[in-house]
């Protein structure tokens with residue numbers, strides 16, 4: 253990618269988990285509100301190329317790609333540095349890395365469940381911390397963290413995924429408070445069921461939504477200075493009730 257500024261400051265976006273359907277939809281929504289210079293960072297070059305091509309079609313500014321596996325934490329600092337350097341800094345970093353894993357409470361495959369925790373908490377957490385440091389050192393910016401409503405009260409059907417998102421969500425909120433005075437704003441996004449390849453073949457949950465709707469909530473949240481947003485927004489109130497449900501009642505929720 254050229255280091256010549258094609259867009260004005262405030263418009264440089266890095267997506268970690270660059271092939272994510274929700275991540276790409278957020279960039280598309282941001283592009284519809286003004287030109288964005290974009291760097292997609294992810295583990296699968298073919299999937300990144302498809303996402304980059306799509307975004308080149310919907311925006312006028314350059315879209316670059318860089319390879320990085322969330323599990324390869326030793327390379328995070330170097331590749332994040334490269335992403336920031338290629339854009340000449342960044343204004344918005346979107347953390348979309350995540351895997352859903354096996355449904356159900358106690359996993360039948362503990363090794364895979366442990367790997368999910370490594371990707372969603374250790375890998376994503378490491379990316380989050382490196383991105384936060386770079387934004388702080390560059391004078392500020394916004395960090396969008398794809399958490400989940402599952403972070404609020406893990407259900408028996410998604411204990412492992414819920415635990416992973418609760419960990420990431422807590423880290424993001426804590427860092428958001430810590431970095432507030434340094435000009436780094438952390439926006440925690442808690443979608444419910446979003447129809448993407450991640451949920452393909454699953455029975456949609458109540459208030460299910462699509463990536464474009466999540467993207468509008470995120471872009472509005474960035475504009476308004478929100479710290480946590482729910483997608484769809486009504487989930488905020490539903491989760492308030494869910495969090496207060498007595499244990500015996502909550503245990504009866506099978507999904």
Ligand SMILES: NC(=O)c1ccc[n+]([C@@H]2O[C@H](COP(=O)([O-])OP(=O)(O)OC[C@H]3O[C@@H](n4cnc5c(N)ncnc54)[C@H](OP(=O)(O)O)[C@@H]3O)[C@@H](O)[C@H]2O)c1
Pocket residue numbers: 269270271272273274275294295296299320321322323347348349350351352371375398399400401442443444445446447448449450451
């Ligand atoms: N879909 C939903 O219902 C829903 C609801 C709440 C929250 N979320 C969260 O939203 C985020 C985006 O999800 P999505 O629906 O857009 O699904 P998605 O398209 O499957 O996106 C997940 C992204 O994570 C990447 N990823 C997975 N493991 C990785 C690893 N080891 N290293 C680097 N990247 C890795 C995937 O890359 P590959 O292309 O290489 O697989 C993909 O880019 C996730 O964090 C998810 O947990 C989703």
